[in-house]
Amino acid sequence: VSLVVIVGNPRPASRTYTAATEAARAVAKAAGAGQDLDVIDLSELAPRLLHPEPSALVEDAVGLVTAADVILVASPTYKGTYTGLLKVFLDRLPSAALAGKVALPLLLLGAPQHALAVEVHLRPLLVELGATVPTPGLALLESQLDRLDSVVSEWAVQVAPVVRGALTGDVSSPR
Numbered sequence: 001v002s003l004v005v006i007v008g009n010p011r012p013a014s015r016t017y018t019a020a021t022e023a024a025r026a027v028a029k030a031a032g033a034g035q036d037l038d039v040i041d042l043s044e045l046a047p048r049l050l051h052p053e054p055s056a057l058v059e060d061a062v063g064l065v066t067a068a069d070v071i072l073v074a075s076p077t078y079k080g081t082y083t084g085l086l087k088v089f090l091d092r093l094p095s096a097a098l099a100g101k102v103a104l105p106l107l108l109l110g111a112p113q114h115a116l117a118v119e120v121h122l123r124p125l126l127v128e129l130g131a132t133v134p135t136p137g138l139a140l141l142e143s144q145l146d147r148l149d150s151v152v153s154e155w156a157v158q159v160a161p162v163v164r165g166a167l168t169g170d171v172s173s174p175r
Ligand SMILES: Cc1cc2nc3c(=O)[nH]c(=O)nc-3n(C[C@H](O)[C@H](O)[C@H](O)COP(=O)(O)O)c2cc1C
Pocket: 009, 011, 014, 015, 016, 017, 076, 077, 078, 079, 080, 081, 108, 109, 110, 111, 112, 114, 142
């Protein structure tokens, strides 16, 4: 059973990275699962993603995603959607690569009027890849970062029922 976090920020050590890993740990806790995470920070892969030569780093990251049970997909909000970097990475996945997996969308944003981008832009991308996507996605405002812990904990309780089965291998939990 594995939980993988994808951070789609072109900048390393971002607030999106912190928020995504905290949110993933909160979900694992709420679902009664272990706290082990694999984190794919796409800022490290960025120079290789569009390079014509094959990259073992990129292939390893694709392998982590395709082997995962639950994936938290996080991005800063750029131009009212997610980053191009995230799309370039997800375009590497085979079709229906997320079938049978639970994917949790998270967008960090500055402008409250873009909060629905997590539902109308990031969610359909994950559904297209075949994932089960619990409601709601997490639209995290920069102004909420000073109480990140309580915001992610509240959200984790909402999505935990769907995540629990995937993370603990309990097939009687809803998916
Ligand atoms: C190129 C670019 C485009 C952005 N577009 C939006 C946007 O459309 N809506 C929004 O709410 N924030 C937008 N932002 C702000 C970021 O989403 C916001 O600052 C986020 O917290 C950045 O995450 P980070 O600190 O992990 O880099 C944009 C930032 C950049 C650099």
